[in-house]
Amino acid sequence: MIETRGLSVRLGEREVVRDVDLRVRRGEWLAIIGPNGAGKSTLLKAVMGLVAHRGDVTLSGRPGAGLKPRERARLLAYAPQTPALPPDMTVFDYALLGRTPYIPYLGRESRHDREVTASVLDRLDLTALATRHVGELSGGERQRVVLARALAQQAPVLLLDEPTTALDLGHQQQVLELVDRLRRADGLTVVTTMHDLTVAGLYADALLLLADGHAAASGKPDQVLTEELVGRHFDAHVKIEPGPDGRPVVHLVRGGP
Numbered sequence: 136m137i138e139t140r141g142l143s144v145r146l147g148e149r150e151v152v153r154d155v156d157l158r159v160r161r162g163e164w165l166a167i168i169g170p171n172g173a174g175k176s177t178l179l180k181a182v183m184g185l186v187a188h189r190g191d192v193t194l195s196g197r198p199g200a201g202l203k204p205r206e207r208a209r210l211l212a213y214a215p216q217t218p219a220l221p222p223d224m225t226v227f228d229y230a231l232l233g234r235t236p237y238i239p240y241l242g243r244e245s246r247h248d249r250e251v252t253a254s255v256l257d258r259l260d261l262t263a264l265a266t267r268h269v270g271e272l273s274g275g276e277r278q279r280v281v282l283a284r285a286l287a288q289q290a291p292v293l294l295l296d297e298p299t300t301a302l303d304l305g306h307q308q309q310v311l312e313l314v315d316r317l318r319r320a321d322g323l324t325v326v327t328t329m330h331d332l333t334v335a336g337l338y339a340d341a342l343l344l345l346a347d348g349h350a351a352a353s354g355k356p357d358q359v360l361t362e363e364l365v366g367r368h369f370d371a372h373v374k375i376e377p378g379p380d381g382r383p384v385v386h387l388v389r390g391g392p
Protein backbone atom coordinates (compact mmCIF):
# COMPACT_ATOMS: atom_id res chain seq x y z
CA MET A 136 0.00 0.00 0.00
CA ILE A 137 1.20 3.49 -0.73
CA GLU A 138 -0.25 6.84 0.24
CA THR A 139 0.82 10.45 -0.14
CA ARG A 140 -0.72 13.52 1.47
CA GLY A 141 0.02 17.03 0.31
CA LEU A 142 3.12 15.90 -1.60
CA SER A 143 4.90 18.90 -3.10
CA VAL A 144 8.33 19.30 -4.72
CA ARG A 145 10.13 22.52 -5.52
CA LEU A 146 12.93 22.38 -8.11
CA GLY A 147 14.76 25.66 -8.55
CA GLU A 148 12.19 28.45 -8.67
CA ARG A 149 9.21 26.25 -9.53
CA GLU A 150 6.93 23.98 -7.59
CA VAL A 151 6.79 21.08 -10.07
CA VAL A 152 4.63 18.79 -7.89
CA ARG A 153 1.83 20.52 -6.02
CA ASP A 154 -0.15 19.10 -3.17
CA VAL A 155 -0.72 15.60 -4.55
CA ASP A 156 -2.76 13.10 -2.52
CA LEU A 157 -2.78 9.54 -3.76
CA ARG A 158 -3.71 6.20 -2.31
CA VAL A 159 -2.96 2.86 -3.93
CA ARG A 160 -4.09 -0.24 -2.09
CA ARG A 161 -2.34 -3.61 -2.06
CA GLY A 162 -2.67 -5.31 -5.44
CA GLU A 163 -3.85 -2.16 -7.23
CA TRP A 164 -2.23 -0.53 -10.25
CA LEU A 165 -2.21 3.28 -10.55
CA ALA A 166 -1.03 4.85 -13.81
CA ILE A 167 0.10 8.47 -13.68
CA ILE A 168 -0.49 10.23 -16.97
CA GLY A 169 0.03 13.82 -18.08
CA PRO A 170 1.83 15.94 -20.64
CA ASN A 171 5.62 16.36 -20.84
CA GLY A 172 6.95 18.27 -17.84
CA ALA A 173 3.78 17.72 -15.77
CA GLY A 174 5.84 16.34 -12.87
CA LYS A 175 5.22 12.58 -13.24
CA SER A 176 8.85 11.46 -12.83
CA THR A 177 9.42 13.96 -10.05
CA LEU A 178 6.40 12.61 -8.18
CA LEU A 179 7.84 9.07 -8.33
CA LYS A 180 11.25 10.35 -7.19
CA ALA A 181 9.61 12.10 -4.23
CA VAL A 182 7.86 8.87 -3.22
CA MET A 183 11.26 7.16 -3.47
CA GLY A 184 12.81 9.83 -1.25
CA LEU A 185 15.21 10.82 -4.04
CA VAL A 186 14.20 14.51 -4.07
CA ALA A 187 13.40 16.81 -1.16
CA HIS A 188 9.67 17.27 -0.72
CA ARG A 189 6.94 18.53 1.56
CA GLY A 190 4.01 16.38 2.65
CA ASP A 191 3.82 12.79 3.81
CA VAL A 192 4.54 9.46 2.15
CA THR A 193 3.32 6.25 3.79
CA LEU A 194 4.56 2.86 2.58
CA SER A 195 2.80 -0.27 3.80
CA GLY A 196 1.59 1.72 6.83
CA ARG A 197 5.03 3.09 7.70
CA PRO A 198 6.09 6.76 7.35
CA GLY A 199 8.51 7.00 4.42
CA ALA A 200 10.51 9.78 6.05
CA GLY A 201 11.97 7.64 8.84
CA LEU A 202 13.01 4.67 6.73
CA LYS A 203 16.65 3.66 6.37
CA PRO A 204 17.70 3.00 2.74
CA ARG A 205 17.75 -0.77 3.20
CA GLU A 206 14.32 -0.78 4.87
CA ARG A 207 12.93 1.40 2.08
CA ALA A 208 14.42 -0.91 -0.56
CA ARG A 209 12.62 -3.87 1.00
CA LEU A 210 9.30 -2.02 0.72
CA LEU A 211 9.73 -0.24 -2.59
CA ALA A 212 11.39 -1.08 -5.91
CA TYR A 213 11.88 1.57 -8.58
CA ALA A 214 12.80 1.40 -12.24
CA PRO A 215 13.81 4.90 -13.35
CA GLN A 216 13.28 6.25 -16.85
CA THR A 217 16.94 6.82 -17.74
CA PRO A 218 19.19 5.09 -15.22
CA ALA A 219 22.98 5.29 -15.44
CA LEU A 220 24.12 1.70 -16.01
CA PRO A 221 27.64 0.48 -15.25
CA PRO A 222 28.65 -0.52 -18.82
CA ASP A 223 31.12 -3.28 -17.88
CA MET A 224 28.75 -5.13 -15.56
CA THR A 225 27.08 -8.27 -16.86
CA VAL A 226 23.32 -8.41 -17.20
CA PHE A 227 23.15 -11.08 -14.49
CA ASP A 228 25.23 -9.08 -11.99
CA TYR A 229 23.25 -5.91 -12.70
CA ALA A 230 19.93 -7.69 -12.06
CA LEU A 231 21.47 -9.27 -8.95
CA LEU A 232 21.90 -5.74 -7.55
CA GLY A 233 18.16 -5.94 -6.89
CA ARG A 234 18.99 -8.42 -4.11
CA THR A 235 21.27 -5.99 -2.22
CA PRO A 236 18.63 -5.11 0.43
CA TYR A 237 18.93 -8.74 1.59
CA ILE A 238 22.71 -9.30 1.42
CA PRO A 239 25.64 -7.55 3.10
CA TYR A 240 27.41 -6.90 -0.25
CA LEU A 241 27.66 -8.41 -3.72
CA GLY A 242 29.59 -11.65 -3.57
CA ARG A 243 27.77 -12.65 -0.37
CA GLU A 244 24.54 -13.49 -2.14
CA SER A 245 22.91 -16.84 -1.44
CA ARG A 246 21.82 -19.51 -3.88
CA HIS A 247 18.28 -18.23 -3.35
CA ASP A 248 19.32 -14.72 -4.45
CA ARG A 249 20.87 -16.13 -7.63
CA GLU A 250 17.81 -18.29 -8.29
CA VAL A 251 15.44 -15.33 -7.89
CA THR A 252 17.58 -13.29 -10.29
CA ALA A 253 17.78 -16.09 -12.86
CA SER A 254 14.03 -16.60 -12.69
CA VAL A 255 13.30 -12.89 -13.28
CA LEU A 256 15.72 -12.83 -16.24
CA ASP A 257 13.97 -15.87 -17.66
CA ARG A 258 10.52 -14.27 -17.31
CA LEU A 259 11.76 -11.19 -19.16
CA ASP A 260 13.35 -13.15 -22.01
CA LEU A 261 16.85 -12.12 -20.89
CA THR A 262 18.51 -15.46 -20.08
CA ALA A 263 20.40 -15.50 -23.38
CA LEU A 264 21.84 -12.08 -22.53
CA ALA A 265 22.84 -12.92 -18.93
CA THR A 266 26.61 -12.89 -19.58
CA ARG A 267 26.59 -9.87 -21.91
CA HIS A 268 27.81 -6.49 -20.69
CA VAL A 269 25.11 -3.96 -19.94
CA GLY A 270 26.88 -1.35 -22.09
CA GLU A 271 26.43 -3.53 -25.19
CA LEU A 272 22.65 -3.77 -25.07
CA SER A 273 19.99 -2.19 -27.27
CA GLY A 274 17.64 0.40 -25.77
CA GLY A 275 14.80 -2.08 -25.29
CA GLU A 276 17.12 -4.72 -23.82
CA ARG A 277 18.47 -2.15 -21.36
CA GLN A 278 14.95 -1.20 -20.33
CA ARG A 279 14.08 -4.82 -19.59
CA VAL A 280 17.31 -5.29 -17.62
CA VAL A 281 16.45 -2.28 -15.43
CA LEU A 282 13.01 -3.78 -14.85
CA ALA A 283 14.65 -7.13 -14.01
CA ARG A 284 16.71 -5.49 -11.29
CA ALA A 285 13.56 -3.90 -9.81
CA LEU A 286 11.61 -7.18 -9.92
CA ALA A 287 14.52 -9.13 -8.38
CA GLN A 288 14.09 -6.83 -5.37
CA GLN A 289 10.76 -8.55 -4.60
CA ALA A 290 9.41 -5.48 -2.81
CA PRO A 291 5.64 -5.25 -2.25
CA VAL A 292 5.42 -1.90 -4.10
CA LEU A 293 6.79 -1.36 -7.60
CA LEU A 294 7.29 2.11 -9.13
CA LEU A 295 7.96 2.13 -12.89
CA ASP A 296 8.79 5.31 -14.77
CA GLU A 297 7.64 4.83 -18.38
CA PRO A 298 8.59 1.13 -18.36
CA THR A 299 7.70 0.28 -21.95
CA THR A 300 8.75 3.31 -24.01
CA ALA A 301 11.70 1.54 -25.70
CA LEU A 302 10.01 -1.85 -26.09
CA ASP A 303 8.62 -3.47 -29.22
CA LEU A 304 4.95 -4.46 -29.12
CA GLY A 305 5.57 -8.06 -28.04
CA HIS A 306 7.93 -7.09 -25.24
CA GLN A 307 5.56 -4.33 -24.09
CA GLN A 308 2.86 -6.93 -23.69
CA GLN A 309 5.23 -9.37 -22.00
CA VAL A 310 6.33 -6.77 -19.41
CA LEU A 311 2.80 -5.48 -18.73
CA GLU A 312 1.35 -8.97 -18.45
CA LEU A 313 4.15 -10.02 -16.09
CA VAL A 314 3.55 -7.05 -13.80
CA ASP A 315 -0.21 -7.68 -13.98
CA ARG A 316 0.25 -11.35 -13.02
CA LEU A 317 2.47 -10.39 -10.08
CA ARG A 318 -0.11 -8.01 -8.69
CA ARG A 319 -2.93 -10.53 -9.09
CA ALA A 320 -0.96 -13.46 -7.69
CA ASP A 321 1.21 -11.78 -5.04
CA GLY A 322 -0.68 -8.55 -4.30
CA LEU A 323 2.08 -6.40 -5.78
CA THR A 324 1.11 -2.70 -5.64
CA VAL A 325 2.06 -0.93 -8.86
CA VAL A 326 2.51 2.73 -9.79
CA THR A 327 3.64 3.54 -13.32
CA THR A 328 3.99 6.67 -15.36
CA MET A 329 2.81 6.15 -18.95
CA HIS A 330 2.44 8.09 -22.17
CA ASP A 331 0.37 5.51 -24.03
CA LEU A 332 -3.07 6.42 -22.67
CA THR A 333 -4.84 3.40 -24.15
CA VAL A 334 -2.32 1.02 -22.57
CA ALA A 335 -2.54 2.91 -19.26
CA GLY A 336 -6.32 2.50 -19.29
CA LEU A 337 -6.05 -1.14 -20.29
CA TYR A 338 -3.87 -2.26 -17.36
CA ALA A 339 -4.40 0.23 -14.53
CA ASP A 340 -7.29 0.15 -12.05
CA ALA A 341 -7.06 3.91 -11.65
CA LEU A 342 -5.47 6.84 -13.46
CA LEU A 343 -4.09 10.07 -12.04
CA LEU A 344 -3.90 12.90 -14.56
CA LEU A 345 -1.14 15.27 -13.55
CA ALA A 346 -1.13 18.73 -15.12
CA ASP A 347 1.39 21.38 -14.20
CA GLY A 348 2.24 19.48 -11.03
CA HIS A 349 -1.24 19.06 -9.61
CA ALA A 350 -3.83 16.28 -9.80
CA ALA A 351 -6.20 17.53 -12.49
CA ALA A 352 -8.32 14.36 -12.46
CA SER A 353 -8.29 10.87 -10.99
CA GLY A 354 -10.50 7.83 -11.08
CA LYS A 355 -11.27 4.79 -13.18
CA PRO A 356 -9.89 4.82 -16.75
CA ASP A 357 -13.22 5.76 -18.34
CA GLN A 358 -13.62 8.67 -15.91
CA VAL A 359 -10.21 10.16 -16.73
CA LEU A 360 -9.81 9.22 -20.40
CA THR A 361 -12.51 11.50 -21.76
CA GLU A 362 -12.18 13.53 -24.95
CA GLU A 363 -12.68 16.71 -22.93
CA LEU A 364 -9.98 16.02 -20.29
CA VAL A 365 -7.42 14.55 -22.70
CA GLY A 366 -8.07 17.27 -25.28
CA ARG A 367 -7.70 20.04 -22.72
CA HIS A 368 -4.67 18.82 -20.80
CA PHE A 369 -2.65 17.34 -23.68
CA ASP A 370 -3.70 19.99 -26.17
CA ALA A 371 -4.56 17.17 -28.56
CA HIS A 372 -7.49 16.33 -30.77
CA VAL A 373 -8.58 12.79 -29.94
CA LYS A 374 -11.48 10.43 -30.32
CA ILE A 375 -12.08 8.00 -27.46
CA GLU A 376 -14.20 4.87 -27.84
CA PRO A 377 -14.76 1.81 -25.68
CA GLY A 378 -12.56 -1.12 -26.78
CA PRO A 379 -13.63 -4.79 -26.93
CA ASP A 380 -13.42 -5.10 -23.13
CA GLY A 381 -15.13 -1.75 -22.52
CA ARG A 382 -11.90 0.06 -21.63
CA PRO A 383 -11.28 3.35 -23.45
CA VAL A 384 -9.22 3.40 -26.64
CA VAL A 385 -7.67 6.77 -27.49
CA HIS A 386 -7.29 7.64 -31.21
CA LEU A 387 -5.43 10.66 -32.52
CA VAL A 388 -7.51 12.59 -35.03
CA ARG A 389 -5.62 13.89 -38.06
CA GLY A 390 -5.66 17.62 -38.53
CA GLY A 391 -5.67 18.27 -34.77
CA PRO A 392 -4.02 21.30 -33.19
Ligand SMILES: Nc1ncnc2c1ncn2[C@@H]1O[C@H](COP(=O)(O)OP(=O)(O)OP(=O)(O)O)[C@@H](O)[C@H]1O
Pocket residue numbers: 146147151169170171172173174175176177178
Ligand atom coordinates in the same frame (compact mmCIF):
# COMPACT_ATOMS: atom_id res chain seq x y z
N1 LIG B 1 16.73 19.48 -11.59
C1 LIG B 1 15.74 20.27 -12.02
N2 LIG B 1 15.74 21.60 -11.79
C2 LIG B 1 14.74 22.41 -12.21
N3 LIG B 1 13.65 21.93 -12.87
C3 LIG B 1 13.60 20.62 -13.12
C4 LIG B 1 14.64 19.72 -12.72
N4 LIG B 1 14.29 18.46 -13.11
C5 LIG B 1 13.10 18.58 -13.74
N5 LIG B 1 12.69 19.86 -13.74
C6 LIG B 1 11.44 20.40 -14.32
O1 LIG B 1 10.38 19.86 -13.55
C7 LIG B 1 9.24 19.66 -14.38
C8 LIG B 1 8.72 18.24 -14.18
O2 LIG B 1 9.65 17.32 -14.73
P1 LIG B 1 9.33 15.75 -14.78
O3 LIG B 1 10.53 15.08 -15.34
O4 LIG B 1 8.85 15.32 -13.45
O5 LIG B 1 8.12 15.74 -15.81
P2 LIG B 1 7.40 14.49 -16.49
O6 LIG B 1 5.94 14.70 -16.31
O7 LIG B 1 7.96 13.21 -16.02
O8 LIG B 1 7.76 14.75 -18.02
P3 LIG B 1 8.01 13.76 -19.29
O9 LIG B 1 6.66 13.28 -19.72
O10 LIG B 1 8.59 14.69 -20.30
O11 LIG B 1 8.94 12.67 -18.87
C9 LIG B 1 9.69 19.96 -15.80
O12 LIG B 1 9.25 21.25 -16.15
C10 LIG B 1 11.20 19.94 -15.74
O13 LIG B 1 11.76 20.81 -16.67
